[in-house]
Amino acid sequence: MAELPCLDLLGATPQILRGLTAGLADDDVRWKPAPDRFSIGEVLVHLAHSDWHCYRTRVDQFMSEERPELEPDEASFHLELYRKTDPKGALDHFAEQRQSNIEYLRGLPASAGHRVAYHKDSGTEVTLANMLHEWAMHDLGHIRQVAELVRARKHWEGAGPLGADYKLRP
Numbered sequence: 782m783a784e785l786p787c788l789d790l791l792g793a794t795p796q797i798l799r800g801l802t803a804g805l806a807d808d809d810v811r812w813k814p815a816p817d818r819f820s821i822g823e824v825l826v827h828l829a830h831s832d833w834h835c836y837r838t839r840v841d842q843f844m845s846e847e848r849p850e851l852e853p854d855e856a857s858f859h860l861e862l863y864r865k866t867d868p869k870g871a872l873d874h875f876a877e878q879r880q881s882n883i884e885y886l887r888g889l890p891a892s893a894g895h896r897v898a899y900h901k902d903s904g905t906e907v908t909l910a911n912m913l914h915e916w917a918m919h920d921l922g923h924i925r926q927v928a929e930l931v932r933a934r935k936h937w938e939g940a941g942p943l944g945a946d947y948k949l950r951p
Contacts, residue, residue, distance in 0.1 A: 783891035784886075784887060784889075784891055785886055785887075785889060785891055785893060785894050785909070785910065785913055786894065786910055786913050786914060786917075787913045787914055787916065787917040788883055788886055788887060788913075790917050790920065790921075791879065791882075791883060791886075791913070791916060791917060791920060792879070792880075792883045794828075794879065794920045794924065795872065795875060795876035795879050795880075797924055798825070798828075798872060798875075798924065798927060799872065799876075801924070801927050801928055801931055802821060802825075802872065802927065802931070805821065805931070805934075805935070807869075809821065809931075809934050809935060810822040810825075810868050811868065812930070812934050814930065814933060814951040818951065819863070819926065820868075820930070821868070821927055821930050821931070821934075822868025822871065823863040823864065823868070824923050824926055824927055824930075825868050825871035825872050825875060825927075826862070826863045826866045826868055826871045827856055827859070827863050827923070828871075828875045828920075828923060829871050829872075829874045829875035829878060830859060830862065830863070831854070831856070831919070832875060832878045832879055832882060833878050833882075834854070835854040836882065836912075836916050837878070837882050837885075839851055839898070839912060840882070840885070840886065840909070840912075842898060843893070843896045843898055843909045843912070844889070844893065844896065844909075846898075848897055848898060848899060848906075849898045849899070850898070850899045850901055851898050851899065851900045851901060851902075851907075852901060853901055853902040886913075893909055894908060894909050894910030894913070895908055895909070895910070896908060896909045898912075926951075929949065929950055929951045930951045932947075932949060932951070933949045933951040934951070937949055
């Protein structure tokens, strides 16, 4: 049976993040490479927040309304929430929400990907399939970000002189 695009990747994201963050101490999760950059914990809180309050809300709008208008949702709108939330349960919370979202999406027909909404931020029409691809890009960007934070915090110093050729951008 055909299904909507990107569901396997979206479903795998929590496990990928678990692997990247396995064995990290609380100090590592809260470490920020610069004041204007996210810590691993803030990334995880952001993912948990955006999964439900942005993406699931938009999916529900696609499915319940004809050509809904999607409001902008930028991480910068919620920075204080990300800073103040304890990251300890963020990955578990994210994984639970993601599982629920994937189960819901797998229950939709592939034709739902053709449903259209007006995206106010981009000023154009988008399909649900477009949004699922953007959601996957969002996940991949944050997977890369977490990997880079782990590299910089846990492994760069330990690599000694072998780490000198690496250009880290956490």
